[in-house]
Amino acid sequence: xxxxxxxxxxxxxxxxxxxxxxxxxxxxxxxxxxxxxxxxxxxxxxxxxxxxxxxxxxxxxxxxxxxxxxxxxxxxxxxxxxxxxxxxxxxxxxxxxxxxxxxxxxxxxxxxxxxxxxxxxxxxxxxxxxxxxxxxxxxxxxxxxxxxxxxxx
Amino acid sequence: xxxxxxxxxxxxxxxxxxxxxxxxxxxxxxxxxxxxxxxxxxxxxxxxxxxxxxxxxxxxxxxxxxxxxxxxxxxxxxxxxxxxxxxxxxxxxxxxxxxxxxxxxxxxxxxxxxxxxxxxxxxxxxxxxxxxxxxxxxxxxxxxxxxxxxxxxxxxxxxxxxxxxxxxxxxxxxxxxxxxxxxxxxxxxxxxxxxxxxxxxxxxxxxxxxxxxxxxxxxxxxxxxxxxxxxxxxxxxxxxxxxxxxxxxxxxxxxxxxxxxxxxxxxxxxxxxxxxxxxxxxxxxxxxxxxxxxxxxxxxxxxxxxxxxxxxxxxxxxxxxxxxxxxxxxxxxxxxxxxxxxxxxxxxxxxxxxxxxxxxxxxxxxxxxxxxxxxxxxxxxxxxxxxxxxxxxxxxxxxxxxxxxxxxxxxxxxxxxxxxxxxxxxxxxxxxxxxxxxxxxxxxxxxxxxxxxxxxxxxxxxxxxxxxxxxxxxxxxxxxxxxxxxxxxxxxxx
Numbered sequence: 068x069x070x071x072x073x074x075x076x077x078x079x080x081x082x083x084x085x086x087x088x089x090x091x092x093x094x095x096x097x098x099x100x101x102x103x104x105x106x107x108x109x110x111x112x113x114x115x116x117x118x119x120x121x122x123x124x125x126x127x128x129x130x131x132x133x134x135x136x137x138x139x140x141x142x143x144x145x146x147x148x149x150x151x152x153x154x155x156x157x158x159x160x161x162x163x164x165x166x167x168x169x170x171x172x173x174x175x176x177x178x179x180x181x182x183x184x185x186x187x188x189x190x191x192x193x194x195x196x197x198x199x200x201x202x203x204x205x206x207x208x209x210x211x212x213x214x215x216x217x218x219x220x
Numbered sequence: 221x222x223x224x225x226x227x228x229x230x231x232x233x234x235x236x237x238x239x240x241x242x243x244x245x246x247x248x249x250x251x252x253x254x255x256x257x258x259x260x261x262x263x264x265x266x267x268x269x270x271x272x273x274x275x276x277x278x279x280x281x282x283x284x285x286x287x288x289x290x291x292x293x294x295x296x297x298x299x300x301x302x303x304x305x306x307x308x309x310x311x312x313x314x315x316x317x318x319x320x321x322x323x324x325x326x327x328x329x330x331x332x333x334x335x336x337x338x339x340x341x342x343x344x345x346x347x348x349x350x351x352x353x354x355x356x357x358x359x360x361x362x363x364x365x366x367x368x369x370x371x372x373x374x375x376x377x378x379x380x381x382x383x384x385x386x387x388x389x390x391x392x393x394x395x396x397x398x399x400x401x402x403x404x405x406x407x408x409x410x411x412x413x414x415x416x417x418x419x420x421x422x423x424x425x426x427x428x429x430x431x432x433x434x435x436x437x438x439x440x441x442x443x444x445x446x447x448x449x450x451x452x453x454x455x456x457x458x459x460x461x462x463x464x465x466x467x468x469x470x471x472x473x474x475x476x477x478x479x480x481x482x483x484x485x486x487x488x489x490x491x492x493x494x495x496x497x498x499x500x501x502x503x504x505x506x507x508x509x510x511x512x513x514x515x516x517x518x519x520x521x522x523x524x525x526x527x528x529x530x531x532x533x534x535x536x537x538x539x540x541x542x543x544x545x546x547x548x549x550x551x552x553x554x555x556x557x558x559x560x561x562x563x564x565x566x567x568x569x570x571x572x573x574x575x576x577x578x579x580x581x582x583x584x585x586x587x588x589x590x591x592x593x594x595x596x597x598x599x600x601x602x603x604x605x606x607x608x609x610x611x612x613x614x615x616x617x618x619x620x621x622x623x624x625x626x627x628x629x630x631x632x633x634x635x636x637x638x639x640x641x642x643x644x645x646x647x648x649x650x651x652x653x654x655x656x657x658x659x660x661x662x663x664x665x666x667x668x669x670x671x672x673x674x675x676x677x678x679x680x681x682x683x684x685x686x687x688x689x690x691x692x693x694x695x696x697x698x699x700x701x702x703x704x705x706x707x708x709x710x711x712x713x714x
Contacts, residue, residue: 068641068644068645069645072641072642072645072647076384076388079391080387080391083391083394083406086405086406091398091403091405094675097674097675098667098670098671098675099666099667099670099671099675100401101398101400101401101403101405102405103663103666103667104390104394104659104662104663104666104667105391105394105405105406108387108390108391109387109391111383111387112384112387112388112391115380115383115384115387116384118380119380119381119384147436147437148433148434148436148437148637148640150436151432151433151436151608151612152433152633152636152637154612155429155612155615155616155633156633158612158616159616159626159629159630159633162616162620162626162629163626167617171613171616171617174609174612174613174616175609175610175612175613178608178609178612179605179606179609183603183605183606183608183609184605185605185606193606193609193610194609197609197610197613201613201617204264205263205617205621208267209263209264209266209267209621210267211620211621211624212624213620213624
């Protein structure tokens, strides 16, 4: 996992550096160009991540057999937090089409009832209070123009 | 005095009161932390005037320092990282049946530390601003460079990972229009990214939504052991106990405040150092860690003083001392205020109003901190299962509210996922945020300095201030390398 993260950062820094040099110009008429800061810091970032990558590779080579077993276990547990990510993305879609009140009520209620396994009555009370707070603070007080549902809220 | 008249207007006093109360509540919730609390509540201040808004956010910050001790004492889970040290003695006191005494000690010490911090801020804030006025672009660039290096260095266990995080923050800040040339950079052809990554969704994602992911990955529930009920009367300290904690609290407050002045060090480093100092010179040094009220006092005094101390570089130089003050800096910029040496001259009402509100807010925190004691046990019983959807909804609504954009909600989710996986691999997320906030100023100052000098790098070494700052920066950068070389040569000898 750490190796993958470092590799992604390294590649990202490489892209920043390439764009800074080739597209945005590093130095222009005795003055720094738009790519000046991105290039400097992407080079520093590449150097640091390269250090971390080499360290990680050395570690993996040292305990090769042990690491392979551990990596399989890690990859399964690492995927668990993706549940709220998928759930939140779905909530954003509902928010776009059903409006803030309906979507926020559903987001909290469905999670409490189905994932947190909270009793129906308690889930309902918490969701209603939370939605009411959101409505009062963000819609009534702050007057944020949220998307609205067919019901007009 | 002018500041007090600003602070005591009804709206500002209410903002301080609500901020302090919310700060205590958020701080008491295990694992949320000040940065997450301030960032999630930042959208609530959009419609307030800047002074009231920042007074409320500052109240949340120092209120959080009070609240952090509660879960550290009762659950052995610090509400925020500065309260880690509080848990050492606080939880031992709970096991001995003295939870109330520990919490009251935390409140008194927080008040003492906070008061020291505020007095020092009142005295040294304007002095620091005067020094800041002498800074040209080269000095400003050098100072920000030092801040970025020390931030990466001080936060997290591995300096290299801290520096990687800081560099990531800088690269993220380059997305959007380049202030000097007006060209769009690194926006991947997206119109939504032309203005850059919006600060509030980024911060809510990094500190709020990532918390949801952390709670999911660690399914262990919090449990309040051994305490059924707390009463204010039983929690009050005797005169002898108060005398026992007073001087250590003052000592730690001064130390914590000094540490808070340093960019990146913040309240956590202050509380650790204060505890170490007490272990060396304190009267109870041999029994510290076994459940001593002095242990709780030194940690709490130092972290409150540190939190207030971090306002000095923020207001005077525009350099945040911690991730929470970086969120506050983002808030200030959102309201069109530019923290720095000129802020004391251009917006005296705002600066002195904020500082004066802290005197008032600190007293409020002490009173509220004692008043919530009887309700604390039942409050801390709120399950993680209930907290997760609540935080999720606040994150979603808050990230939309800043720019009325669904794209910002997406930024929040992505930032949360990235911060979570980085944190899992021990990359601290605070340097990302601090660098993201500081980098635009670094770029402007650096390019101004180089334009003045016609591209000569000598401009950074011509003036003694920038030269000294840069030497310190390089020393900090080289230190991990030298440390490794020494360790390597020692290993070879053995």
